[in-house]
Amino acid sequence: MTEPVLLWLRQDLRLHDQPALLAAARSGPVIPVYVLDDESAGDWRIGGAQRWYLHHALEALAASLEAMGSRLILRRGDAVTVLRALLEETGAAAIHAIRHYEPWWRSAEAALSDALYLHDGNHLARIEDLTTGAGTPFRVYSSFWKALSQRMPPDAPLPAPNTLAAPAKWPGSDVLADWGLLPKRDWAKAFDAAWTAGEAAARNAVDAFAGQVAAYDTDRNLPSVEGSSRLSPHLHFGEVSPRQVWHALSGLGEGVQTFRKELAWRDFTDGVVTALPDYGDRNGRPKFDSLWRDGADAQRDLKAWQTGRTGYPIVDAGMRQLWTIGWMHNRVRMITASFLIKHLLLDWRWGERWFWDCLVDADYGNNSVNWQWVAGTGVDANMFGRIMAPLTQSEKFDAGGYIRHWVPELGGLSDAVIHDPEAGGCRPRGYPVKIIGHREARERALAAAARMR
Numbered sequence: 001m002t003e004p005v006l007l008w009l010r011q012d013l014r015l016h017d018q019p020a021l022l023a024a025a026r027s028g029p030v031i032p033v034y035v036l037d038d039e040s041a042g043d044w045r046i047g048g049a050q051r052w053y054l055h056h057a058l059e060a061l062a063a064s065l066e067a068m069g070s071r072l073i074l075r076r077g078d079a080v081t082v083l084r085a086l087l088e089e090t091g092a093a094a095i096h097a098i099r100h101y102e103p104w105w106r107s108a109e110a111a112l113s114d115a116l117y118l119h120d121g122n123h124l125a126r127i128e129d130l131t132t133g134a135g136t137p138f139r140v141y142s143s144f145w146k147a148l149s150q151r152m153p154p155d156a157p158l159p160a161p162n163t164l165a166a167p168a169k170w171p172g173s174d175v176l177a178d179w180g181l182l183p184k185r186d187w188a189k190a191f192d193a194a195w196t197a198g199e200a201a202a203r204n205a206v207d208a209f210a211g212q213v214a215a216y217d218t219d220r221n222l223p224s225v226e227g228s229s230r231l232s233p234h235l236h237f238g239e240v241s242p243r244q245v246w247h248a249l250s251g252l253g254e255g256v257q258t259f260r261k262e263l264a265w266r267d268f269t270d271g272v273v274t275a276l277p278d279y280g281d282r283n284g285r286p287k288f289d290s291l292w293r294d295g296a297d298a299q300r301d302l303k304a305w306q307t308g309r310t311g312y313p314i315v316d317a318g319m320r321q322l323w324t325i326g327w328m329h330n331r332v333r334m335i336t337a338s339f340l341i342k343h344l345l346l347d348w349r350w351g352e353r354w355f356w357d358c359l360v361d362a363d364y365g366n367n368s369v370n371w372q373w374v375a376g377t378g379v380d381a382n383m384f385g386r387i388m389a390p391l392t393q394s395e396k397f398d399a400g401g402y403i404r405h406w407v408p409e410l411g412g413l414s415d416a417v418i419h420d421p422e423a424g425g426c427r428p429r430g431y432p433v434k435i436i437g438h439r440e441a442r443e444r445a446l447a448a449a450a451r452m453r
């Protein structure tokens, strides 16, 4: 019998449009493997909310593989060591995998290069092909989009293999429940209603969004309207590929173009972290290294932000949405991030880490590039001095429904005062006073930035 091959699954947990799976299936018996690697990513190991999601995603994938007469082998440890041991144990001839761009995955891929066949499949185009005229990765999104558009549409999605040959002998597998991915204290109880993991659920989410995408252009900015796709955890874990999403929404009107432009941000951010692998840990512009507050007061303010108790209803609503369902609306991610960085003058990396632990869609490229973009510390053209006014943002984008939902103690307030109950003289007992006034915060941030120069 032909030697088996390993299919190394990471953030590509699907059977359709999975080029590594198809290549493996063509070459002989396939042993699909998922390695829970908390070692090689260091501080960037999978966060709490994503562990919840991952548990369910792996359960769904294992069921799909079993329906094809295959299995999902689970192992834990440093991925390179585990895969080398599995090659030895199973006599497998090679490993097939989809290419990833997180720095720890790139190191692992390099360390396995003698046995590893890498395939592209998690992006709209090959990241390495999208460079400026000078051959360097794009740092500004608009130019990136221009270059990417010229390569679109992406290739048509590939079908799932019809069959998957099983090896003569299956290697042993860990038991998913033993990994303890689900929290012991049930802080994730609202996640169940908010998310269904798995490839079938991802496809349903794309179908549901097809009915809404025409209005995406306007609705995506309104946090109380379900106007965006909520595909982010599905895309992060690769339960659906971006080219499947692209093609599924073809011909559905103007909103699709705006949506595709957002979808393409994933490709852009992976280009940035390919060029600058420590972008999640370091200011793109080093002069910002000394800007941030520190000490007990700073920690107290961080806690108020994390727990949604800043006295700014739109910020508090966002932070509570994040904690409760592991996701936050994009507009509010910008408002809350800007508030942490500029109003509280706290290091964006503190916020980035909190998001990493709380988001079901936490993604190294997307998270770090967006945080540095909001901060104005990055390689793009955004400026630290552009300071978002949270109350103006709140009035502009929320008719009040979002705040009422996530900050129930403000639920009885009228539209006129809900954005700033303190100024309206009707702050309910128990709801905090503003942690800092907007003008004072703005002046403090600008003064600190001026000193830095």
Ligand code: FAD
Pocket (backbone or CB within 6 Å): 220, 228, 229, 230, 231, 232, 233, 235, 236, 262, 263, 264, 265, 266, 269, 328, 329, 330, 331, 333, 334, 337, 355, 359, 361, 362, 363, 364, 366, 367, 368, 370, 371, 374
């Ligand atoms: P839609 O509007 O429906 O967009 C479709 C898809 O396009 C998203 O699922 C996502 O994959 C991609 N996308 C959209 N906007 C962006 C963007 N600005 N940057 C990168 N990809 C984008 N997104 C993550 O997936 N993971 C993160 O860790 C993450 N951290 C963020 C941190 C901050 C401070 C900010 C401001 C944004 C962050 N984003 C992150 C980007 C964006 O907020 C989310 O992708 C989006 O809110 C997910 O909801 P959706 O699927 O309904 O988005």
